[in-house]
Amino acid sequence: MLTFTLSFTRLRAQFIKEVLLVLRDPRSRMVVFVPPILQLLVFAFAATLEVSNVDIAVYNQDAGRWSHELVQRLDSSRFISHVRHVDSQRQLHELIDRGEVIAALAIPMDFSRTIAAGESGRAQVLVDGRRSNSGQITVAYLSTIAAEVAAEVTPDAQVSIPVLVRHWFNPNLVYRWFIVPGLAGILALFSALLITSLSIARERELGTFDQLLVSPTSTSEIIISKSLPALAIGTLLGLFMVSAGVFLFGIPFTGSFGLLLASLVLFILSVVGIGLMISAVSMTQQQAILGAFAIGVPAVLMSGFATPVENMPEVLQWLAQAIPLTHFLIIVEGSFLKAMPPSDILASMWPLAVIALATLTMATVFVRGRLQ
Amino acid sequence: MQTNPFVAATPKSESEDTTAVIIEGVDKHFGKVQALRDLSARIQYGRLTGLVGPDGAGKTTLMRILTGLLVPNAGHVTLAGYDVVRDNDAIHVASGYMPQRFGLYEDLTVMENMRLYAQLRGMDTNRNADLFDELLDFTRLGPFTKRLAGKLSGGMKQKLGLACALMARPKVLLLDEPGVGVDPVSRQDLWRMVQALTDEGMAVVWSTAYLDEAERCESVLLLNKGQLLFDGPPQELTAQLEGRSFRLEDVGSERRAVLTEALNLPTVSDGVIQGAGVRIVLRDGAQVKQIQALADKAKVRLTAVPARFEDAFIDLLGGGPGGTSALAERLSPVELGSDIAVSCRNLTKRFGDFTATDNVTFEVRKGEVFGLLGPNGAGKSTTFKMLCGLLKPSHGEAQVVGHDLRLATGEAKSRLGYMAQKFSLYSMLSVRQNLEFSAGVYQLNSYTRRKRIEEMIDTFVLSDWLSAAPDSLPLGLKQRLALACALMHRPPVLFLDEPTSGVDPITRREFWTHINGLARKGVTIMVTTHFMDEAEYCDRVAMLYRARLIALDTPDALKRLAANANRPDPTMEDAFIHLVESADREMESAE
Numbered sequence: 001m002l003t004f005t006l007s008f009t010r011l012r013a014q015f016i017k018e019v020l021l022v023l024r025d026p027r028s029r030m031v032v033f034v035p036p037i038l039q040l041l042v043f044a045f046a047a048t049l050e051v052s053n054v055d056i057a058v059y060n061q062d063a064g065r066w067s068h069e070l071v072q073r074l075d076s077s078r079f080i081s082h083v084r085h086v087d088s089q090r091q092l093h094e095l096i097d098r099g100e101v102i103a104a105l106a107i108p109m110d111f112s113r114t115i116a117a118g119e120s121g122r123a124q125v126l127v128d129g130r131r132s133n134s135g136q137i138t139v140a141y142l143s144t145i146a147a148e149v150a151a152e153v154t155p156d157a158q159v160s161i162p163v164l165v166r167h168w169f170n171p172n173l174v175y176r177w178f179i180v181p182g183l184a185g186i187l188a189l190f191s192a193l194l195i196t197s198l199s200i201a202r203e204r205e206l207g208t209f210d211q212l213l214v215s216p217t218s219t220s221e222i223i224i225s226k227s228l229p230a231l232a233i234g235t236l237l238g239l240f241m242v243s244a245g246v247f248l249f250g251i252p253f254t255g256s257f258g259l260l261l262a263s264l265v266l267f268i269l270s271v272v273g274i275g276l277m278i279s280a281v282s283m284t285q286q287q288a289i290l291g292a293f294a295i296g297v298p299a300v301l302m303s304g305f306a307t308p309v310e311n312m313p314e315v316l317q318w319l320a321q322a323i324p325l326t327h328f329l330i331i332v333e334g335s336f337l338k339a340m341p342p343s344d345i346l347a348s349m350w351p352l353a354v355i356a357l358a359t360l361t362m363a364t365v366f367v368r369g370r371l372q
Numbered sequence: 373m374q375t376n377p378f379v380a381a382t383p384k385s386e387s388e389d390t391t392a393v394i395i396e397g398v399d400k401h402f403g404k405v406q407a408l409r410d411l412s413a414r415i416q417y418g419r420l421t422g423l424v425g426p427d428g429a430g431k432t433t434l435m436r437i438l439t440g441l442l443v444p445n446a447g448h449v450t451l452a453g454y455d456v457v458r459d460n461d462a463i464h465v466a467s468g469y470m471p472q473r474f475g476l477y478e479d480l481t482v483m484e485n486m487r488l489y490a491q492l493r494g495m496d497t498n499r500n501a502d503l504f505d506e507l508l509d510f511t512r513l514g515p516f517t518k519r520l521a522g523k524l525s526g527g528m529k530q531k532l533g534l535a536c537a538l539m540a541r542p543k544v545l546l547l548d549e550p551g552v553g554v555d556p557v558s559r560q561d562l563w564r565m566v567q568a569l570t571d572e573g574m575a576v577v578w579s580t581a582y583l584d585e586a587e588r589c590e591s592v593l594l595l596n597k598g599q600l601l602f603d604g605p606p607q608e609l610t611a612q613l614e615g616r617s618f619r620l621e622d623v624g625s626e627r628r629a630v631l632t633e634a635l636n637l638p639t640v641s642d643g644v645i646q647g648a649g650v651r652i653v654l655r656d657g658a659q660v661k662q663i664q665a666l667a668d669k670a671k672v673r674l675t676a677v678p679a680r681f682e683d684a685f686i687d688l689l690g691g692g693p694g695g696t697s698a699l700a701e702r703l704s705p706v707e708l709g710s711d712i713a714v715s716c717r718n719l720t721k722r723f724g725d726f727t728a729t730d731n732v733t734f735e736v737r738k739g740e741v742f743g744l745l746g747p748n749g750a751g752k753s754t755t756f757k758m759l760c761g762l763l764k765p766s767h768g769e770a771q772v773v774g775h776d777l778r779l780a781t782g783e784a785k786s787r788l789g790y791m792a793q794k795f796s797l798y799s800m801l802s803v804r805q806n807l808e809f810s811a812g813v814y815q816l817n818s819y820t821r822r823k824r825i826e827e828m829i830d831t832f833v834l835s836d837w838l839s840a841a842p843d844s845l846p847l848g849l850k851q852r853l854a855l856a857c858a859l860m861h862r863p864p865v866l867f868l869d870e871p872t873s874g875v876d877p878i879t880r881r882e883f884w885t886h887i888n889g890l891a892r893k894g895v896t897i898m899v900t901t902h903f904m905d906e907a908e909y910c911d912r913v914a915m916l917y918r919a920r921l922i923a924l925d926t927p928d929a930l931k932r933l934a935a936n937a938n939r940p941d942p943t944m945e946d947a948f949i950h951l952v953e954s955a956d957r958e959m960e961s962a963e
Binding site: 016215 | 757760761762782783785786788790792793794796797798799800801805808809810811812813814815816817857867
């Protein structure tokens with residue numbers, strides 16, 4: 001006989017119970033409320049790839065016009081807070097050693113003279129290799145400034161700038177424009193994953209899961225009642241981050257909101273299935289939390305949030321296709337910046353639907369499997 | 373008697389002070405919870421002292437204060453001449469402590485555990501090979517030195533714990549509930565070892581919630597809610613009850629009705645079912661007249677029986693609860709299609725190559741109280757879970773009210789009620805929300821739901837606690853709430869998994885009053901228990917041992933099997949040991 005029977009009364013009772021459990025359990029509450037605020041602050045304000053507020057040391061041995069020009073430009077540059085003037089090469093090294101400056105510029109005595117003679121002036125740039133990423137970006141900024149000075153030296157000459165990059169969709173390469181839409185997906189992923197993975201494990205610890213299993217309620221009802229609160233909370237969190245992107249950071253939202261919402265729901269459903277599977281095999285809440293992170297962190301790393309999927313080995317690229325976040329990131333980033341046409345969104349939506357169906361079915365099998 | 377090498381020289385002669393532990397005015401509270409209240413007592417060398425009381429009485433707190441693991445808020449404790457707070461280091465040398473939970477490493481072998489323990493004590497393991505041999509010999513763990521501690525049975529774990537606690541040759545040995553999770557056979561072994569140690573002059577403290585264990589101690593400290601109720605030999609306490617304990621013999625099928633009637637008599641303080649009989653304790657100074665009249669009416673014999681320690685404990689607390697179950701009063705008699713409520717045939721469950729339940733077959737009649745009894749790991753729980761549909765049998769079948777639970781539809785499941793060990797309630801929900809949830813999950817319509825919830829609140833007197841969290845309730849109320857949740861949908865069959873473990877005897881009696889009431893209305897009760905005297909409440913008992921059903925009969929018939937010339941009136945525990953030993957012999961000869 002088919003056990004797929006649904007009763008509204010039973011579902012309602014379980015749904016109320018689940019919502020109360022999530023909201024009253026301090027652990028769940030932390031999962032729901034702390035990460036959004038924390039991530040909003042950390043990712044959006046602190047974790048950025050732009051370099052700003054750095055100090056630069058300058059050892060200027062040249063008293064000429066061009067070195068003066070160069071130092072002035074450094075001084076007025078937005079990314080440098082202070083230009084530290086030193087009198088010896090040794091001091092220069094010390095400042096870098098102590099990490100007080102990220103880069104140092106040593107201008108030789110004959111700098112202006114060489115330029116006046118029509119040759120190109122040379123200056124030494126020392127960069128703190130311990131901060132290689134920011135260091136490289138700083139070097140790039142410094143070269144830009146040097147090029148500007150060069151343009152002034154020979155205003156008529158065709159200064160050869162080898163590549164001129166124009167960034168589409170994010171012309172100023174504002175880092176937040178890229179990170180905030182992605183965060184909407186990651187936040188929704190973790191909250192839904194943790195809420196569901198705690199749900200069965202919590203009841204098992206309390207001993208109430210057996211109580212539930214001997215009652216007439218069916219596995220499908222258990223799955224549905226445990227999915228709904230996570231679905232509601234995950235969707236709300238996702239929308240919260242989307243609106244933070246639009247209203248707080250002023251990121252242009254150019255796509256279709258309806259399609260984004262539909263994909264968000266599909267995305268969370270697929271995560272709920274994974275969470276319930278973790279919960280079904282965990283004996284304690286501690287195991288469930290570990291399980292959720294063991295699945296969640298690699299999923300984020302492979303989703304294309306940090307590194308492009310196309311750069312991964314082929315096997316991992318295939319695996320990445322099975323991660324719901326991969327598809328959702330395409331949709332959410334597309335909706336924000338690209339005005340992604342509905343046909344493209346649908347192309348990423350159907351894999352989400354397939355994954356959701358697969359994980360929820362597997363979750364049902366896993367939960368039922370606990371009866372063996 | 374040979375001298376025991378594990379005991380350091382302890383004062384034995386009469387002239388020396390024989391007091392091992394002096395407790396003076398000890399107070400301990402955790403936040404608002406008062407765990408111990410102005411407690412003063414003395415514990416003597418060469419004696420087995422029982423620290424007796426229900427869960428939450430303060431036994432473990434006192435133990436931990438004695439070992440210097442907790443500092444009392446007020447008062448002093450001196451152990452072997454050392455103050456437990458000031459001379460904390462000396463206490464660890466003078467005392468051996470065996471905690472309630474297995475305090476050793478499950479992933480190390482027996483030998484590795486002992487070595488580690490010795491090294492932690494700063495002992496040279498190579499030079500102490502003799503000591504190890506003696507300890508292994510004493511605890512009979514010799515053949516198992518290479519086994520992982522986690523793979524030992526409950527009894528063997530306790531023995532290993534004991535071996536480690538004895539390693540430092542303590543003067544005072546503190547055992548925190550060593551009898552829990554240990555089958556009666558291993559328990560006897562532990563008694564024997566402790567006896568040998570006290571004979572050599574060691575002071576041994578044995579804490580227990582089982583009141584029958586108290587009777588075996590030479591001296592008893594009886595605790596309840598952090599207060600010392602009695603200090604002295606148990607016989608002294610039971611002697612006060614002399615002439616107040618009686619038994620109505622062979623009452624038979626009417627015994628539940630007779631018990632109810634007896635408990636409602638003003639002269640009766642306490643009563644329990646004992647097999648086919650009813651055991652009664654009269655109030656202090658009460659006449660036997662009323663109970664004699666009851667015996668005459670039921671046409672049964674009334675005999676005086678010796679008082680038990682439990683009688684005395686209940687009496688100290690002011691007597692047991694009344695005999696009428698307000699719950700059962702409200703129920704209408706159960707109608708079932710068939711006479712068989714629960715049945716199983718060739719029920720077998722294997723986990724890998726381990727057989728947890730092996731070919732078990734029995735039938736339970738409607739309105740019967742049916743007990744599943746057995747030591748830990750005997751397959752009691754597994755069998756029980758298959759019967760109520762929580763586990764699928766590898767072989768054979770189980771039916772409840774004519775439905776096979778493997779194919780259990782909601783319909784079949786709605787005919788059974790289930791109360792899990794430690795009352796599984798939603799601690800995050802309030803009392804009312806718990807009631808509402810169980811009403812909802814059993815699909816009661818909104819009218820019935822409201823009516824039943826009000827009924828349960830009324831019956832179990834929960835109205836003052838409706839918005840409280842279940843965890844904040846006193847144990848007795850918590851149990852009532854769990855029972856209310858399990859009975860919300862009026863199931864004809866009720867499954868109870870160790871319903872009264874860790875519950876004080878008064879609460880346990882109240883619980884059984886309800887169960888008896890339910891059984892009289894025709895509700896079939898399936899119960900697992902490790903309280904031997906609780907098995908006496910059952911109509912029939914199925915005894916499981918090593919996954920097999922080794923006996924199935926009425927409690928009286930099982931007890932008769934163990935009767936002999938020296939033991940004309942054996943207890944359930946005697947019966948159990950007898951059955952297990954003969955099953956062991958049979959299995960050995962079969963191999």
